[in-house]
Amino acid sequence: MPDVILDRLLTTMDVAVEAFAICEVRRGFRLIGGASAVEVHYVLSGTLFLTVADRPTVRCGPGSIIIVPPGLRQVMAAEDAAGVDIRAADSCAPTRSGMLLFDAAEGGPGDVRLVCGLIAANISGSFGLLDAVKQPLVEDLSDMAMVRHSYAAMLDEISGDGLGARALTGALMKACLIALLRRHFARDEGSSVLSSLRDPRLGKAVTTVLDRPAAAHSVASLARTAGMSRSAFAREFSTHLAMSPMAFVARTRLHHAAELLTATRLPVKVIAASVGFASRSHFSRAFSAAYGADPSGFRRVAGHMNEGAGASTGAPLQ
Numbered sequence: 001m002p003d004v005i006l007d008r009l010l011t012t013m014d015v016a017v018e019a020f021a022i023c024e025v026r027r028g029f030r031l032i033g034g035a036s037a038v039e040v041h042y043v044l045s046g047t048l049f050l051t052v053a054d055r056p057t058v059r060c061g062p063g064s065i066i067i068v069p070p071g072l073r074q075v076m077a078a079e080d081a082a083g084v085d086i087r088a089a090d091s092c093a094p095t096r097s098g099m100l101l102f103d104a105a106e107g108g109p110g111d112v113r114l115v116c117g118l119i120a121a122n123i124s125g126s127f128g129l130l131d132a133v134k135q136p137l138v139e140d141l142s143d144m145a146m147v148r149h150s151y152a153a154m155l156d157e158i159s160g161d162g163l164g165a166r167a168l169t170g171a172l173m174k175a176c177l178i179a180l181l182r183r184h185f186a187r188d189e190g191s192s193v194l195s196s197l198r199d200p201r202l203g204k205a206v207t208t209v210l211d212r213p214a215a216a217h218s219v220a221s222l223a224r225t226a227g228m229s230r231s232a233f234a235r236e237f238s239t240h241l242a243m244s245p246m247a248f249v250a251r252t253r254l255h256h257a258a259e260l261l262t263a264t265r266l267p268v269k270v271i272a273a274s275v276g277f278a279s280r281s282h283f284s285r286a287f288s289a290a291y292g293a294d295p296s297g298f299r300r301v302a303g304h305m306n307e308g309a310g311a312s313t314g315a316p317l318q
Helices: 002-011 145-159 165-187 200-211 219-226 230-241 245-263 268-274 280-291 295-311
Strands: 017-025 029-033 039-045 048-052 058-060 064-068 074-077 084-087 092-094 100-103 112-119 137-140
Touching: 002 165, 017 029, 017 074, 017 145, 017 165, 039 048, 039 145, 039 165, 048 064, 058 064, 058 137, 064 165, 074 112, 112 145, 137 165, 145 165, 200 219, 200 230, 200 245, 219 230, 219 245, 230 245, 245 268, 245 280, 245 295, 268 280, 268 295, 280 295
Parallel strands: 017 100, 029 084
Antiparallel strands: 017 112, 029 074, 039 064, 039 112, 048 058, 048 074, 064 137, 092 100
């Protein structure tokens, strides 16, 4: 059951990239950072020595991806030694795509080069997987050409002004995160993220929502599905998935709506009703808050992206 649920949650995960940081760190210096949202680091070259909060320093080689939970102090260095501290946010500027570009290279090459992505705080569909991460996750994905190509494409997008740059960057980041989580779950069956979904009672409730997002779900009805008291279910669900049961229902509905907006020509009002919203206005407000665009605007951008993908003649990734 846990593997089935994880597969479903990975499928429905949405990612919105708020900012990028291109960082080069020289020996003798330590880059100090930390954010109120999830950060994802990708090591381009050199060896990164990363210390998060009071945990032991982790050594990350080229091709490594690291997920860092929000609110934790980070120290990034090119060696496991003391150095001069510099703040990661001392140099930043907006890009034409609307995202932020941080450059800590100070005009020269570094001994370690990495890309840091800041996942938007209002991420609409992590469904407990990213929210449930309480300690850094590190995986070596240097053997995956798809990850290398994805980061190269993300860097191109943030430096340009192409239509749908934010949406395309989010899709590429999602692919890289799924690769990391899949590797992590396969390697570490004792993962705290994985163990949070091992309770079959919660699994029944999660599956019910994913299978029927438009149903009239309530905490009480989901508790009955799980075979738990209402209070115990609400407490356990929030503890393990880092959101309330009804927040999970809302995210599931909005994700399903995003899929319908992208794949069909159904009127927005029909989509709103089909995912469980009583009015189009309520649906539009909730969708805009989650995705940063109203349903019609989201559909237009998705349509342009699909047209561009269909016209592409580029060679497939290896």
